[in-house]
Amino acid sequence: MIKIQVQMFAGAKQLAGRDTVEVEVRSPIQARAIFDALQVAAPELTPLIPSCRLAVDNRYVIDQSIIDEDSTIALIPPVSGG
Amino acid sequence: MSANPTVHIDIVDAPIDLNALTEKVSDPDVGAHGWFVGVTRRTTDDRITETLDYEAHRPMAIEQLGQIARQAIDTYSLAHVVIVHRIGRVPVGEASIVVGCSSAHRVDTFAALPWMMDAIKRDVPIWKRETYTDGQQEWVHPDSDSTPNE
Numbered sequence: 001m002i003k004i005q006v007q008m009f010a011g012a013k014q015l016a017g018r019d020t021v022e023v024e025v026r027s028p029i030q031a032r033a034i035f036d037a038l039q040v041a042a043p044e045l046t047p048l049i050p051s052c053r054l055a056v057d058n059r060y061v062i063d064q065s066i067i068d069e070d071s072t073i074a075l076i077p078p079v080s081g082g
Numbered sequence: 083m084s085a086n087p088t089v090h091i092d093i094v095d096a097p098i099d100l101n102a103l104t105e106k107v108s109d110p111d112v113g114a115h116g117w118f119v120g121v122t123r124r125t126t127d128d129r130i131t132e133t134l135d136y137e138a139h140r141p142m143a144i145e146q147l148g149q150i151a152r153q154a155i156d157t158y159s160l161a162h163v164v165i166v167h168r169i170g171r172v173p174v175g176e177a178s179i180v181v182g183c184s185s186a187h188r189v190d191t192f193a194a195l196p197w198m199m200d201a202i203k204r205d206v207p208i209w210k211r212e213t214y215t216d217g218q219q220e221w222v223h224p225d226s227d228s229t230p231n232e
Contacts, residue, residue, distance in 0.1 A: 007139070009207065011221040051223070055139070058139075058146075076139070077209065079203070079205065079206060079207055079208060079209060080203070080208070080209055081136070081143075081178075081206050081207075081208030082179050082199060082202050
């Protein structure tokens with residue numbers, strides 16, 4: 001298993017109560033697995049996760065994407081800029 | 083279309099100086115400058131906003147804003163694009179976002195502004211938290227934001 005840090009923002013940070021959540025995933029790391037692992041590591045995120053996107057190195061990825069373990073990974077709740 | 087389109091993107095923690103930005107879309111070969119200024123609104127339905135705070139995933143937001151600006155230049159033959167978003171606390175009546183662009187003819191500038199705003203509201207990792215006068219706080223979810231802020 002590989003330990004990776006997932007950055008939290010806005011409502012996700014508030015729910016998790018921290019800036020990052022560490023998750024454990026198997027290699028190769030698929031984006032979908034990070035969502036699942038987040039619900040284990042921080043169950044309080046569960047209601048928000050279905051509406052979140054995952055960003056890897058500042059770009060959105062789809063659930064099937066394979067992620068390099070050295071990447072910067074962020075959980076992106078629904079945005080509301082402007 | 084300008085030979086050298088330019089993009090100016092910024093995320094700031096202080097009030098946005100609109101006048102200082104106007105020169106960034108100036109060009110002898112454009113006939114239209116267009117601006118959109120989104121400001122904090124006091125009322126949402128029957129609720130009164132006490133404060134509005136914005137948070138950003140700053141490096142990703144900068145990258146996403148740049149992509150949107152470059153795509154707008156390609157799609158609408160713009161000469162120049164400026165996008166500045168303010169984060170932190172934005173008092174009622176002050177600007178949270180300024181989007182400006184210029185083009186040879188007005189039709190492109192008119193079309194590009196709403197397209198850029200829609201893209202920003204859909205994809206740029208910036209979040210808004212309302213604090214209402216009744217003390218309630220909430221992160222604005224796009225689905226719950228039935229009457230957009232500006």
